[in-house]
Amino acid sequence: MHPDYEMVIGLEIHAQVNSKTKLFSGSSTTFGAEPNTQANIIDLAMPGVLPVLNTEAVDAGIKLGFALKARVNRKSVFSRKNYFYPDLPKGYQITQFELPIVEHGTLTIDFEDGSTKDIGITRMHLEEDAGKSVHDFGDENHSHVDLNRAGTPLMEIVSEPDLRTSEEAGIYVRKMRAILRFLDICDGNMDEGSMRCDVNVSVRKKGVTELGTRCEIKNVNSIRSVVKSIDYEASRQIDVIESGGEIAQQTRLWDEAKGTTRAMRSKEDAHDYRYFSDPDILPLCLTEERIEKIKQAMPELPDEMKARFITEYELTNYDASVLTLSRASASYYERTIEAEEGKKHDPKLCANWVTGELFGALNKMGKDITQSPVSPENLGELVGLIQDKTISGKIAKQVFEEMLETGGAPKKIVEEKGLVQITDVSALDGIVKDIIANNAETVEQYKSGNQRVMGFFVGQVMKQTQGKANPGIVNDLLRQNLQ
């Protein structure tokens, strides 16, 4: 990134409502069914059929509105966006244009150093998805259309151009996904297309206040590609400007394989969608009663949970935000604390083990927390063993490796492998004395002031005890015997 420039980024996220049925018809939304088996007469736009709004999708929209601290409009309107394409059976998409269900919200993103930033949410509206056109069917002259997806409910969430780096954009998407999943209104699976992203990028010289000309990047299907495509596009734009050119307002396509964006259509080619309010659907008017009912039933959200973790468990800002990125990891964490009856495990120590060893291991295995081979009860038990000094932290890592492989319980592993920490002072004292007797030269070095050889003695004790000696007792004994 050129040091004189900054990026200005806005995101449009399309999140599929995890409703069983479509936005305006009763057909199923299950992913991966045989082509065209989940399209009924309404999805096929047969003559005379009419849309009926799915209330579950509306409720999802209201929930998201609250989660984004936004205004939930008591009246919103569905409009028709008119264009011809074979995967759009009606010849128009039903979407919300002038009056969306949600406006003026905020999403707070968390950085590693514990700081946060508020990103404005311009609007969120409900709309139906199009079908899928398949062009690579081995037949050059024909394309195929699968209408299973046609009519699937989507929430389009549009951010203000408040993001300044690709990293911020990545954090934003991750946080939005966390909120959608906490609300249980979207599964957030980007690889199945149930969450998709369009990225608007422009660049400007630092200190300049007006916005540069932006390009919209489509087909960005993972958080990694969000970051990569922004970095590529920003440097492309800077190169154009630096070589004296001008940015043309364009829609560009992200090429995942090549790691580049390429022009798809220019502003001049933009359709005139001839929007008008859909006369088949009455304006959506929400009663206070319905809104209040949803408000009362709102679950604890990432930001609230994060705040609670900070006060209740005295976690750092960042640890709390990492743990609350999914309901699964948050609940995993809380279960490690409460893993053993009548015993509360040290919350900080638990946090360290979950965000450190466990997340690291899962990441290496390419698994998520719900697929963890180590149960929260077992991890909690392990923390308990460290806490009551049954084993040392070092042994604990060894036990943890074993747990990852076998899924076994730590107490059992410690017992079977005889890993219980040696805290018997008289036993350790004999070992210490032997070592001092056998290393006269090093003892001399210590006595002449070289404190660093202490490590050597500790190491020798650990070697003889297979690491099971209590390090505190060993240290004390060494000091006593070396004087």
Next chain:
Amino acid sequence: MELYELGLKEAADQIKAGKITSVELTKSYLDRIASRNEEMKAYITVCADKALEMAAESDKRVKNGNPRLIEGVPVAIKDLFCTKGVQTTAGSHMLEGFVPPYESTVTENLWNAGAVMLGKTNMDEFAMGSSNETSYFGDVKNPWDKTRTPGGSSGGSATAVADYLCAAATGSDTGGSIRQPAAFTGLVGIKPTYGRCSRFGMVAFASSLDQAGPMARSVEDAALMLRCMAGYDEKDSTSADRPLNDYDEHLAELDVKSLKIGLPEEYFIEGLDPVIKAEIDKALENFKQGGAEIKTVSLPHTKYAVPAYYIIAPAEAASNLSRYDGMRYGLRVEGSNLNDTYCKTRSAGFGEEVKRRIMVGNYTLSSGYYDAYYTKAQKVRALIAEDFNKVFEEVDVIITPTTPTVAFELGGKITDPIAMYLNDVFTTPASLAGLPGISVPVGTVKDGESELPVGMQILAKPFALQTAMQVAYAHEQMTDFKMRSAE
């Protein structure tokens, strides 16, 4: 008297009483259709086998003692209503051969009331027209004078009823498509309040205006037919969830002495044929004699109704007709690429009037023109509705002529769209306001060699159709109009 001359109510009563069978009655209609439809072109599709099957089923029900409201009475269905397993064309080449795998709610309701389907009636293409001449399936003839139009777009239904080719028929009214053909053929035609009949399965023309309704040879028959068609439907979000009236059972309950009738001055204007005005005056005189109060009222935005209508309806139509793209059903004319296929299919599938309205609609919805046309038309629409609201504070019903002229010659206006559109001048305001309206025959006038019926329009407040029907019924008791007998 031939069986086909029976009205809906009479026929239902006789079938229920075991005096005639549904099969006899159905055969009587099928025979008449067989001898006359080629000339009259009222039906696009006649489903004789299906009709006889349904009739036999009805006779069984009567025998078993569980007949329904209009058990066994044969009716005709405008070809705009999707009928499962029976070709539904909307009068268009685009849908020639299209057989829906589903049933419209209105027809479903009729079958559930015991009606027998004779066939699907001719209509202006996608209900766009006022003379039935935009149909792909030929011009329908007016039984009063076969050189004239029965009106449109429900012209096939009008002729089917007026020429005794069915007991009653369904129509649809977007800007006058039930009322105008009813007036041209001497029938009672009802456009209910918007939302009263479900639009599910009715091929869409202009969604915010389309409303199904009945056409029959008497007020009672029309009321009974509507009772069998209407009702809330969860498949149509714009249908009204309000209790239904058993309209036909309360027709005589009107106290004419306490009736207040409004005559909007904007409707009795230049361009209105004086012979039509004379016939309306005769009807009004009867009400006056009966003690009704008649007062002149003003609906000042009336003159903007036709222009507003011809912006709103085509805009919605342009979007509604986008689905006819040759991809999933209906006509497909293969082109060299996707756009070419779209162009060839739609050029071949749609007729001139439909194309004209698609172009007008897309134009007025375009960015840069939207506010000047579409937004303004919507504002006019609100003003027109407001005009009516005000007047209905003072009167119970509004009475106007249904049309400015009697039935005109086939070929007379088809080359002049503006002249054709102006024929809707008295019917479009109520459509824009969503009001219920009825056209009832008031008399006949001589035009050249022909004796032609004149229609009077009775408008009421939203969901006050009952009142309009009672007024229509009271009029029917007083008028000297006689329906022409079967040829």
